[in-house]
Amino acid sequence: MDNEWLRRWREGRIGFHRDAVHPALAEYWPTLGAVEAGKVLVPLCGKSLDMRWLADRGHPVLGIELARDAVEQFVAEGHGAVSRYRQGVFEVYRQGSVEVWCGDFFHFHVEQALELQAFYDRAALIALPPATRQRYAFHLAQLLPPGARGLLVSLTHGDGPERGPPYSVGADEVERLFASNFELERLTVTPPDERGWREQVWSLVRRGPGREGPNGRIRVASE
Numbered sequence: 001m002d003n004e005w006l007r008r009w010r011e012g013r014i015g016f017h018r019d020a021v022h023p024a025l026a027e028y029w030p031t032l033g034a035v036e037a038g039k040v041l042v043p044l045c046g047k048s049l050d051m052r053w054l055a056d057r058g059h060p061v062l063g064i065e066l067a068r069d070a071v072e073q074f075v076a077e078g079h080g081a082v083s084r085y086r087q088g089v090f091e092v093y094r095q096g097s098v099e100v101w102c103g104d105f106f107h108f109h110v111e112q113a114l115e116l117q118a119f120y121d122r123a124a125l126i127a128l129p130p131a132t133r134q135r136y137a138f139h140l141a142q143l144l145p146p147g148a149r150g151l152l153v154s155l156t157h158g159d160g161p162e163r164g165p166p167y168s169v170g171a172d173e174v175e176r177l178f179a180s181n182f183e184l185e186r187l188t189v190t191p192p193d194e195r196g197w198r199e200q201v202w203s204l205v206r207r208g209p210g211r212e213g214p215n216g217r218i219r220v221a222s223e
């Protein structure tokens with residue numbers, strides 16, 4: 001799977017990349033209540049312009065991306081000086097207040113994640129095959145302190161659960177993956193596009209250890 005991503009970037013097969021900020025980010029991020037100027041983790045970030053949008057709103061951003069081609073394109077298409085340095089197995093590219101850690105998300109450890117206060121997942125969960133998604137949700141939870149808030153943009157399609165990326169990840173699975181560690185609220189579901197794809201936008205808040213209340217309490221916006 002990993003080599004397939006590197007190949008995709010090398011060959012420019014990056015249909016998932018958007019030339020504009022994702023509308024859900026612009027609409028829902030301001031409603032999340034994320035700490036002002038808090039550092040935002042963007043797992044599996046590609047060269048998403050959403051990172052610049054977050055940085056422009058005062059958030060330091062920490063993206064993690066496997067493909068060096070993606071990271072180099074991101075900084076080449078941005079403005080400002082780029083510094084590069086090594087952090088363990090990662091090569092970090094810093095431009096303004098965005099740093100992109102080039103390497104495998106699953107190798108990023110909690111000691112490296114000390115200042116994180118929020119996260120943004122657009123097309124990260126749905127990029128991963130079924131067997132890896134539980135590991136992703138658990139790893140994400142380990143990296144975030146109690147109270148950290150995030151936005152998750154998931155997607156459903158009618159091609160079956162094994163078909164992807166993007167994989168179809170519906171509400172049942174999002175709840176199963178995240179509810180033990182996060183308070184979840186589904187904010188909206190978009191109407192199907194011409195391929196029958198629908199995006200689901202979720203707000204997540206990292207639960208604290210020993211927190212009271214029923215694990216897995218969920219509010220779900222109607223479709």
Ligand SMILES: C[S@@+](CC[C@H](N)C(=O)[O-])C[C@H]1O[C@@H](n2cnc3c(N)ncnc32)[C@H](O)[C@@H]1O
Nearest residue numbers: 005016044045046048065066104105122123127
């Ligand atoms: C579907 S793309 C989404 C990119 C970005 N979030 C966006 O909205 O454009 C998924 C990205 O995850 C990267 N990726 C896949 N597995 C990864 C891993 N284990 N660690 C870090 N990045 C990974 C791929 O190279 C690809 O750029």
